[in-house]
Amino acid sequence: MQVVKTLGQFIIEKQNDFPYAKGELSRLLRDIGIASKIVNREVNKAGLMDILGDAGTMNIQGESQKKLDVYANEQFISALKSGGECCIVASEENDEFVYIDGEVSKNAKYIVAIDPLDGSSNIDVNVAVGTIFSIYRRKTTEGKATLEDVLQNGTEQVAAGYVIYGSSTMLVYTTGKGVNGFTLDPSIGEFCLSHPEMKIPKEGTIYSLNEGNYVHFPDGVKKYLKYCQVEDAVTSRPYTSRYIGSMVADIHRNMIKGGIFIYPTTSSAPNGKLRLVYECNPMAFIIEQAGGRATDGYNRILEKEVVSLHQRSAIFIGSENMVRRAEDMMREFSPLDDQMEADSKLESLGIIGGLD
Ligand code: P6P
Numbered sequence: 332m333q334v335v336k337t338l339g340q341f342i343i344e345k346q347n348d349f350p351y352a353k354g355e356l357s358r359l360l361r362d363i364g365i366a367s368k369i370v371n372r373e374v375n376k377a378g379l380m381d382i383l384g385d386a387g388t389m390n391i392q393g394e395s396q397k398k399l400d401v402y403a404n405e406q407f408i409s410a411l412k413s414g415g416e417c418c419i420v421a422s423e424e425n426d427e428f429v430y431i432d433g434e435v436s437k438n439a440k441y442i443v444a445i446d447p448l449d450g451s452s453n454i455d456v457n458v459a460v461g462t463i464f465s466i467y468r469r470k471t472t473e474g475k476a477t478l479e480d481v482l483q484n485g486t487e488q489v490a491a492g493y494v495i496y497g498s499s500t501m502l503v504y505t506t507g508k509g510v511n512g513f514t515l516d517p518s519i520g521e522f523c524l525s526h527p528e529m530k531i532p533k534e535g536t537i538y539s540l541n542e543g544n545y546v547h548f549p550d551g552v553k554k555y556l557k558y559c560q561v562e563d564a565v566t567s568r569p570y571t572s573r574y575i576g577s578m579v580a581d582i583h584r585n586m587i588k589g590g591i592f593i594y595p596t597t598s599s600a601p602n603g604k605l606r607l608v609y610e611c612n613p614m615a616f617i618i619e620q621a622g623g624r625a626t627d628g629y630n631r632i633l634e635k636e637v638v639s640l641h642q643r644s645a646i647f648i649g650s651e652n653m654v655r656r657a658e659d660m661m662r663e664f665s666p667l668d669d670q671m672e673a674d675s676k677l678e679s680l681g682i683i684g685g686l687d
Contacts, residue, residue: 338521341513360490360492362414367462368515369410370402400424403448403462407443416439418430422444423641442466442483443464443465447462448462450575450577458580459496459497460579461578462493463493465612467489482637484634484635490504491504491612493583494579500514501522507620509620510528510529510530510621513525529587529621531586531618531621532650533589535589537571537591539574539592540592544597549595549664551657551664553664554660554664555593590649592649593648607632614648632644647661
């Protein structure tokens with residue numbers, strides 16, 4: 332008889348990993364788990380509710396907000412407010428960070444950065460979407476928490492995780508001591524430990540990127556793409572191309588099977604499309620903890636300087652050997668100095684700069 336271990340039981344059990352913690356982080360993770368179950372309920376019946384489609388608003392990314400985006404954002408912020416362990420929420424859906432006022436929260440120790448519903452353009456076509464979250468300890472010691480508490484490098488994360496609303500709903504997270512995955516059992520309404528100590532294979536045969544942007548890719552990415560497509564039995568090439576268009580789903584698949592996900596710079600996204608604070612940093616923390624690698628093609632994602640809330644970054648993430656091979660090609664065919672020169676040329680011609 333397999334003993335079920337719920338997320339709550341696991342969090343308490345692992346609390347001893349943090350001698351300084353008095354349970355606040357545990358409660359914070361529990362709050363996120365509760366909000367994920369509420370969002371899951373709505374995602375799973377989205378087609379039946381007037382919750383599909385556009386909310387008629389735009390987020391700072393200039394992307395139309397889906398009703399479920401807005402709903403999910405409200406649920407996570409509400410859960411974090413009522414939990415009292417978080418003083419600031421930085422969300423993809425809010426132009427500025429949200430200060431969690433209130434007697435308890437204003438002295439709370441933690442900052443949460445979140446993409447409440449990543450890949451939401453897939454909702455209307457019933458493709459997996461996800462939530463990505465990142466947790467930092469507040470740095471300032473007095474008064475209200477500030478933007479300084481949010482703009483911390485990825486190496487400062489105390490926890491990070493994602494929820495994938497797919498064929499099953501899973502919550503995967505790390506607190507810096509490995510990665511564990513929990514599958515939601517709807518019959519008891521609990522996330523149950525299903526993937527203990529997750530590790531991403533060092534090698535893989537799946538590459539995941541939007542080949543529609545090929546003409547705009549840096550030469551190093553073009554060379555790596557051709558490397559993936561060449562016939563070579565010894566290295567099991569050609570690899571398999573898989574691109575869901577939902578970062579959480581693509582990276583989760585690669586975590587299980589091995590593979591590489593790349594969102595490089597393109598002419599329309601000269602700094603990359605994905606967001607450093609609430610997409611790249613948390614996913615990089617998780618993948619590194621699972622034995623993988625995450626860079627921007629040149630430098631470790633977690634060590635990139637964070638200068639703004641919605642800052643973008645290129646990302647090469649997944650199986651270590653695959654990411655290293657792609658980096659080698661970036662250094663050989665798109666060396667950083669040439670890349671920066673190319674960007675400034677495009678910028679001077681007014682071709683780029685469309686996305687900040
Ligand atoms: P493209 C979804 O909108 C998202 O932010 C990620 O989840 C996904 O990996 C990427 O953008 C897809 O972008 O340009 O290929 O449609």
